[in-house]
Amino acid sequence: MSSSKPPLLWLNVFIFTASFVLGVLVTPWYAYNFGLSWVHFVCLVAAFSFSNLSITAGYHRLWSHKTYQANWVLRLLFAIGGALSLQNSALHWSSYHREHHKHVDHKHKDPYSASRGFWYSHIGWMLREYSHLEKLDYKNCRDLKKDKIVMWQHQHYAVLALLTNLGMPLVLGLIFNDILGMFLVVGALRLLLSHHSTFFINSLAHIWGRQTFTDKNSARDNGILAILTFGEGYHNFHHLFENDYRNGVYWWHYDPTKWLIASCSWFGLSSNLRTTPQLRIEKARAKMQLQMTHKKMASIDACPSLIANIEHEFEAMMACMASYYESKKQLLQNKRQRVLESYELSLLKQRHQQLKADLKQQRQIWRNSVRVYA
Structure with a gap:
């Protein structure tokens, strides 16, 4: 059997190599010899944010x-913005990404499988003509073929990519009288940062972080990566609840993409924001905590009575959680339909507050129980 590697994709090799050399070597040299101002930095941040948010919120x-x-x-x-990011068309990108979710971690069916190592999942899969990465027919994107803007961008992607990646630095260079400086900063350096921060989700986010909600795949939650990727770092949550518009589901999670989408809904630019029921999220998180606690207790050969106690606290919290969220659902339903009399509503609110207090107490008991084996 031949062990020769597939042919290189020379255009991709050129783009990645050129952006690296210009961004890492030439830009610092230019800054040292000719200087860069705060204008260059502002333009870099603006262009980087525009291109990356177009990937995270759009693609x-x-x-x-x-x-x-x-x-x-x-x-x-x-x-x-997607054309500016130089990551292929939205149709092409989405098709590969849907295959990734469908076959996550499969060595051959997942286009950028983490099971093949960091280099492959980060950038290697784009450098060679791997047999399982043959040109897609986009059958898994029939819905996107009906989107006129998606198809317009797909058909004119090469022109749009050239216009944005060369045109934007040129215009900024003419405005601020530094064409070469803007080309290096807004063109090359921005592209380098945009590429590799996005690629980190395919690579680092599958090997570095916590499996908060599931261990059925290699995806991890990582707050540091979330900062670098506009909120995409909460990858374990995303792979379990991929239809949620949020990746950072809790209020303290850094997820600018989530905030952008929600803000756009205030002005009618976005709508029908899909979310996962909180009960499903809490159950998944608690089950993973129970699973990890079981593993740690097994490693120290804990006595059966301790294991039984942990399981009892888990079941008690699950019962409290189910009652609380059912009460919350009833309150929301009444708010929309106003089916209860004021007296009945008052009783429901009182019961809801008591269930909230019970759940808070039971959660604390559960945290104390699992913390011993953390």
């Missing part, structure tokens, strides 16, 4: 997973 959460709907203005901006 990923809008088109790949349909977690919300967006009007044509927002979709057009994401299409242009």
Whole structure:
């Protein structure tokens, strides 16, 4: 059997090599010899944010997973920003990403499988003509083929990529009288940062972090990666609840993409934001905590009575949780339909507050129980 590697994709090799050399070597040399101002930095941050948010909010959460709907203005901006990011068209990107979720970690069916190592999942899969990465027919994106903006960008992607990646630095260079400096900073360095921060989700986010909600795949939650990737670092949550428009589900999670989508809904630019019921999220998190506690107790050969106590506290919290969220559901339903009399509503509110207090207490008992084996 031949062990020769597939042919190189020379265009991709050139783009990745050129952006690396220009961003890492030439840009610092230029800054040292000719200087860069705060204008260069502001333009870099603005262009980097525009291109990456077009990937996270557009390519990923809008088109790949349909977690919300967006009007044509927002979709057009994401299409242009996606071309600026130089990660292929939204149709192509979404098709590969849907295959990734469908076959996550499969050595051959997952386009950028983490099971093949960091280098492969980060960038190696794009450098060679691997047999399982043959040109897709986009059968898994029939819905996107009906989106006129997606198809417009797909058909004119090469032109849009050239116009944005060369045109934007040129215009900024003419405005601020530094064409070469803007090309290096907003063009090359921004592209280098944009590429590798996005690629970290395929590589680092599958090997570095915590499996907070599931261990059925290699995806991890990592707050540091979330900062680098506009909220995409909460990857374990995303792989279990991929139809949620949020990756950082809790209020303290750094997820600018989530905030952007929610903010756009205030102005009618986005709608039908999909979320996972909180009860499902809490159950998944608690089950993983129980599973990890079982493993740690097994490693120290804990006595059966301790194991039984942990399981009892878990079941008690699950019961409290179910009652609390059912009460919350009833309150929300009454708020919409106003089916209860004021007296009945008052009793329901009192019961809801008591259930909230019970759940808070039971959660603390559960935390104390599992903390011993953390």
